[in-house]
Amino acid sequence: MVSMRPALVTGGSGFIGSYICRALAEVGWRVHGAFGRHEEHVPPASRIRSVHVDLARSGSIARVLDSIRPHLIVHTAAMSALKDCEQRPEMARLVNTKATADLADWCRQNDAHLIFFSTDQVFDGSEGSYSESDPPSPIHVYGRTKAEAEERVLESGATASVLRLSLVYGPSPGGQRSHHEQVLLAVRQNERLRFFSDEYRNPILAADVAAVVVELAAMEGLGLLHLAGPDRMSRVDFGRAILRAFGHEHVDFDTVTLAEANMMPRRPPDLSLDTSRARGLLTRTPRGVRDGLGLLAAEESRLA
Numbered sequence: 001m002v003s004m005r006p007a008l009v010t011g012g013s014g015f016i017g018s019y020i021c022r023a024l025a026e027v028g029w030r031v032h033g034a035f036g037r038h039e040e041h042v043p044p045a046s047r048i049r050s051v052h053v054d055l056a057r058s059g060s061i062a063r064v065l066d067s068i069r070p071h072l073i074v075h076t077a078a079m080s081a082l083k084d085c086e087q088r089p090e091m092a093r094l095v096n097t098k099a100t101a102d103l104a105d106w107c108r109q110n111d112a113h114l115i116f117f118s119t120d121q122v123f124d125g126s127e128g129s130y131s132e133s134d135p136p137s138p139i140h141v142y143g144r145t146k147a148e149a150e151e152r153v154l155e156s157g158a159t160a161s162v163l164r165l166s167l168v169y170g171p172s173p174g175g176q177r178s179h180h181e182q183v184l185l186a187v188r189q190n191e192r193l194r195f196f197s198d199e200y201r202n203p204i205l206a207a208d209v210a211a212v213v214v215e216l217a218a219m220e221g222l223g224l225l226h227l228a229g230p231d232r233m234s235r236v237d238f239g240r241a242i243l244r245a246f247g248h249e250h251v252d253f254d255t256v257t258l259a260e261a262n263m264m265p266r267r268p269p270d271l272s273l274d275t276s277r278a279r280g281l282l283t284r285t286p287r288g289v290r291d292g293l294g295l296l297a298a299e300e301s302r303l304a
């Protein structure tokens with residue numbers, strides 16, 4: 001148990017950040033969960049306090065850092081909707097790149113530890129099985145702003161880990177943020193489901209991401225690290241697995257290719273990640289989709 005040192009979790013009101021707030025508080029960190037617009041999504045717990053920050057404004061970030069003086073910053077907050085980033089590239093650059101650079105600089109100057117959340121979307125998806133030595137090749141604004149943020153962190157001289165995450169699933173604050181929730185919601189509302197046949201990811205359970213962060217928080221910065229589940233899956237297979245785990249295997253769905261869906265911006269097809277480096281360095285390893293979804297379904301029927 002660490003001794004009540006202060007940690008700042010940006011995006012403490014977000015899907016993944018809310019898990020990280022709880023997990024760090026459980027091992028003894030005094031957690032400050034930062035929110036932008038949704039204070040009510042910061043988990044209520046005795047060792048978690050909510051704090052407002054506007055990541056688009058350096059002054060707001062500086063004020064929060066100077067009042068909390070965190071030993072650890074877990075930076076999960078981001079503008080992560082692809083379409084939103086295309087429509088407001090300057091805001092995406094401020095929130096995703098500039099704010100990250102500000103946090104990294106503060107960590108270097110104040111000897112604090114930074115764990116920064118990046119994404120598999122820094123790749124163009126033409127190859128798949130990407131390792132940390134593959135150069136980023138982003139094809140949209142979101143990917144570019146995150147790739148630039150990674151660079152700023154890695155060049156800052158701060159003690160840092162940069163986690164490139166794959167698709168995350170699990171219950172979220174608000175109940176609609178994660179992919180598995182959206183599938184189940186569509187089933188409940190009798191909406192027709194549609195899954196991509198040629199988009200590949202390695203889904204990872206949100207609780208497993210948080211467990212890795214707890215382990216990383218007690219280590220030195222590890223630099224760039226791919227964090228993903230062991231199963232490389234198409235969206236169709238993941239959708240099918242979700243339906244099966246929750247007893248909806250009879251539900252029919254449409255299958256489309258990314259080209260047929262013709263989305264703006266274009267989405268990278270194969271974003272599967274090679275996670276050998278993380279497996280070699282960490283004791284906590286993310287579970288497979290079958291176990292992860294099984295756990296969620298069991299939890300749901302226990303609460304029903």
Ligand SMILES: NC(=O)c1ccc[n+]([C@@H]2O[C@H](COP(=O)([O-])OP(=O)(O)OC[C@H]3O[C@@H](n4cnc5c(N)ncnc54)[C@H](OP(=O)(O)O)[C@@H]3O)[C@@H](O)[C@H]2O)c1
Pocket residue numbers: 010011012013014015016017034035036037038039053054055056075076077078079080095117118119120165166167168169177
């Ligand atoms: N979810 C995934 O499958 C996935 C996959 C790969 C990588 N990632 C990365 O993992 C991280 C967390 O993702 P997530 O799914 O948890 O995101 P999320 O649920 O969309 O949460 C985003 C968080 O960022 C905060 N935020 C956004 N703009 C802000 C601003 N201007 N000022 C202050 N806070 C702001 C939001 O606060 P409010 O809601 O309070 O406004 C929210 O807490 C992101 O960096 C993302 O790029 C996620």
